[in-house]
Amino acid sequence: MASSFQFLLLGSSFMYLTFVSLAQTFHSPNALVFPITKDVKTLQYVTTILHGTPLVPIKLVVDLGGPFLWTDCASRYASSSSRPVPNRSIKCLTAKAHVVGSKNCLSGAQKCEIFPENSITRLGARGELVEDTIAIQSGDDSKAAGLTATVVQQFLFSCAPPFLLNGIASGAKGMLGLGRTRISLPSQISSALGTHRKFTICLSSSEGIMVSDQGPDHGSFFGPEISRSLTYTPLVTNQGDNLLPEYFVGIKSISIEGKRLSLNASLLSLDGEGVGGTKLSTIVPYTMMESTIYATFIEAYIKAASSMNMTMVASVAPFSLCFSSKGIESGKSGQKVPVIDLMLQSEMVKWRILGGNSMVRVNNEVMCLGFLDGGLNPRTSIALGGYQLEDTLLQFDLGSSMLGFSQSLSMMQCSCNSVFKFDSWPVEPL
Structure with missing residues (x-):
């Protein structure tokens, strides 16, 4: 030894x-x-x-x-x-x-x-x-x-x-x-x-x-096409004594298949004590929503899914809303399911979540919506989880306090695991 x-x-x-x-x-x-x-x-x-x-x-x-x-x-x-x-x-x-x-x-x-x-x-x-x-x-x-x-x-x-x-x-x-x-x-x-x-x-x-x-040429590391596709939104900070280390974005509204949800605006904003708002997280596996936001979100999603002839099935933990995969078409951005739009500083600036980032395939016959109920009094109203962030290029500029984000890379026939390979880094962790 x-x-x-x-x-x-x-x-x-x-x-x-x-x-x-x-x-x-x-x-x-x-x-x-x-x-x-x-x-x-x-x-x-x-x-x-x-x-x-x-x-x-x-x-x-x-x-x-x-x-x-x-x-x-x-x-x-x-x-x-x-x-x-x-x-x-x-x-x-x-x-x-x-x-x-x-x-x-x-x-x-x-x-x-x-x-x-x-x-x-x-x-x-x-x-x-x-x-x-x-x-x-x-x-x-x-x-x-x-x-x-x-x-x-x-x-x-x-x-x-x-x-x-x-x-x-x-x-x-x-x-x-x-x-x-x-x-x-x-x-x-x-x-x-x-x-x-x-x-x-x-x-x-x-x-x-x-x-x-x-x-200055940092963006070209990922290729000019991806770099030019970034949309920018301000990073939001609380104005209290203890500034939060997390990254928050300002969501003004949410729509599903183009229909805007009726949500409590105060829950979507981040107050001076760091309560509310929407943060990005690599620790939360799937997006968590405050219970009243989640209830409205799920109700609207079920209506949109019904209009697309999607069949609900028994839920599979930890997900509460699941569907049969039978008859659901798949495209380059995942399953063809209701589109979710997060409206940021204006209606013109939106973060679009397609099937590849919204639906989780739990087996060959069932897929579930990858959004979870975060409870009635979470510190953060919405935490965008890792699954929703995958195959999206996220550029954090701490100097200008801006976030640049791409559309799903699958739309450009690309993915995060194909952006760069590490063949010349053979070191394994202890």
Whole structure:
């Protein structure tokens, strides 16, 4: 066992030296890329980064609205470059200023304490703010040059107790936060490399990708046709004392097959305390709606489905509305079922959800609507889940506070798992 571990460290040390050399010769990468895979058991999205000295791969669950990276440090080897962040230091104060719940840490503590949370189980704990080295894949526009890596020193993250790992994908050692804070992954990368606070994510039912912006030609990484197809909408923030790290969009109304639903406008808006509104989530597998919104939505969908001669069948958990697949045509964007439109800042700006992102095939004979009842008093009125985000290019510009989104890539005979391949990244997580 010991000899195997020594061999692993020797291999990792060689890999570390290789990556440092590559990073030194790769001065201006156009993009830092993260392969994202979907865990079939938990429906969570996971990625792998290289972390510590020597660099070793660490598997993390991607949390779009998470404030920072946290990991179970106790189960990992001791990194020689890991350093605790002192309390009351500039880095500690920066972290606490932008992380909800971390401002009132023990004033007498010597180490900087923040509060990592498992956003799946909603359990949190006191954790220690630490800095260490990470390495990330780099690629250029042409894709012909393949991949190399960029090393980021003094990357801030939180150690967390092992019980926070409960409920996350097998083998994952923590969560990778991409949210709107100064210590999220996109913010730290842009600060370290002097680039725009912008990243693009493209989820898939199998293999997807996240790209951190590294220059003005970032969009061409996905091809000019896809980049030009993006529609833009403002990212909404609450105006309270604690700004939320999640990404919210302003939905004005919802229509099904062109018929607008009668909804409570106050539920669709985000108030100063961070209640209501519509957020995008990689943690919620299927879109969740506040109960009164859901009831109106389901009633309208049943009417639209009936007009299309769709046959309702017994529900299949966790879904409440299911249909027979018999006689339902399929096109390049999935089953031909009622179209759902989310109207954003105006009637002209809409997020269209077609069959491929609305219907979940549970077996050969039954398909179910992938929208769930979120209860009467959820903090967020609508949480757009991972299934509804798949095969849609999402570009988050934190600097301008804008979201760019594509139509379903299936309409362009494309998908997120065909956008980019990672054949030259053979490292497997521990």
